[in-house]
Amino acid sequence: MIRVALIGFGGIAQLHRYAYWYHNRAGMPVQLVAASDPNPAAFEGMTKINLDMPGDIVDELPFAKYSDWRQMIAEQKPDLVDICVPTLLHEEITIEALKAGCDVLCEKPMATAYEPAKRMADAAAESGRSLMIGQCVRFYPQYIYLREAVADGRYGKVAGASFTRVSPLPMWGGANWRRENIRNGSSIMDLNIHDIDVMQYIFGMPTALSCRLESRTTPYDYSLSRFNYGDYTVEIDSAWLDEKAVFNMSYAVEFEKGTLRFDGEAVTFTADGVTQDIAMSGAGGITTEIEYFVDILANNKENAENPPEQTVNTMYLLEKCFESGENGGIILETAEQ
Ligand SMILES: NC(=O)c1ccc[n+]([C@@H]2O[C@H](COP(=O)([O-])OP(=O)(O)OC[C@H]3O[C@@H](n4cnc5c(N)ncnc54)[C@H](O)[C@@H]3O)[C@@H](O)[C@H]2O)c1
Structure with a gap:
């Protein structure tokens, strides 16, 4: 089972949360085990954004809630860290999560500029873990x-x-x-x-x-x-x-x-x-991008459709x-x- 921890529980995280629930129910070996957000209100309702929100999540398995993502990674030791925080924070969290031995799905834009994006791709290559950026289109x-x-x-x-x-x-x-x-x-x-x-x-x-x-x-x-x-x-x-x-x-x-x-x-x-x-x-x-990444991680496949080198070019x-x-x-x- 791929144990997932979400970092940032605002707007887009609700679509990620739905995708993990949906794929778990469909029999994929993936489960949301924890989420972190410094804003306690983030756990109280669903932030409405500019995209259609997911359908109802029924029978969701309980997951741990944290205000500090470092504590969450240390305690939960997730296999996959999914980063849904403001873009300015993508580089720091991605690199630390990779160093902690986690695979990482990070929302787009990869980073705030080309140089930090390159550092993220290099960190993934050095760590031997998988990094994919949420270029969902x-x-x-x-x-x-x-x-x-x-x-x-x-x-x-x-x-x-x-x-x-x-x-x-x-x-x-x-x-x-x-x-x-x-x-x-x-x-x-x-x-x-x-x-x-x-x-x-x-x-x-x-x-x-x-x-x-x-x-x-x-x-x-x-x-x-x-x-x-x-x-x-x-x-x-x-x-x-x-x-x-x-x-x-x-x-x-x-x-x-x-x-x-x-x-x-x-x-x-x-x-x-x-x-x-x-x-x-x-x-x-x-939903499809998460299905694709989980399949790659679960079955040790090559990421042909969305490797970090391509999103560095973006x-x-x-x-x-x-x-x-x-x-x-x-x-x-x-x-x-
Ligand atoms: N793929 C898409 O189509 C798509 C759509 C919307 C947003 N995004 C991307 O997703 C990211 C988040 O956007 P959003 O609209 O969900 O923003 P948001 O403001 O609704 O949510 C961000 C959340 O991160 C939390 N946060 C801030 N600092 C944190 C920290 N240190 N640790 C943990 N949580 C922290 C905030 O409290 C907030 O709840 C951005 O990078 C954005 O570009 C992608």
Whole structure:
């Protein structure tokens, strides 16, 4: 049995908690045994965030509750530590947990910048433990379908792509951590990163990029990035909007034979004026990502779909976006790290 300890019991942790319960009930060898959060209120109810919350958790096995994650790791000696705290804390906790001999699942963004992300990947390699970053969009069926379509060429070559992600400005979360620090929670760090990561996963590394950053209501709450792939360009935009906005993620990818679209609900392919629906099945990204990581740990498999070296590349691209955006959108060349 893989014994899991969650660090941070706020918004996104509720989806992780649900996934452990769901997979345990389905017979996977995984169980949540402890959680830590310095805020006692975190254990009293479910923080509502911008994503659909999980269904009811029934017959959950009891788990120990801590205010101090170091004490929790020392006492519980978990096999897997799952980190759901503000991004600023990801590096420190990941490295200590790896050194304590635990495998680690850490929420995205991997870290606040490229250098700490690299240190985290290096620490994982040195420790011999497994580290995976919660870049959950890689595990949504709509993006898996796109990746397969690009890889097997069923619609011909790619001619261009755009990805969009909008969300109401986050009002949840202790101490407004997202709104106070651009490396913790600006739209480019918190939203755009999902699409930069999935772009890199699907299309590989671009050769150049440029980025526009705007502060409309809060610092860098809007970002628009363009990535050069030689024959085509990928455009990614994301925004924190007002509280009336509804979270949505979408894409449109032009292929030689037509356009594949995901509008947040349905995936369609349009060619010669005819649009056909493409059926999707599967659970949400976080439930599937946790199933994937547990399977890797339980069965000693290679992490082919989401290794930390790839998420270090995502952080490198993000760092370049900051550099471009803070210098008037200049074009910067990029290279694999
Ligand atoms: N994969 C996704 O789609 C997704 C969505 C939302 C958030 N996230 C990521 O998850 C992380 C957390 O975001 P959130 O929205 O859940 O934030 P949140 O503020 O709702 O929850 C964070 C929790 O961490 C706790 N915390 C703070 N310091 C701690 C410490 N030292 N030890 C233990 N707990 C501590 C806080 O008290 C809070 O309960 C961020 O990195 C964020 O980018 C990912």
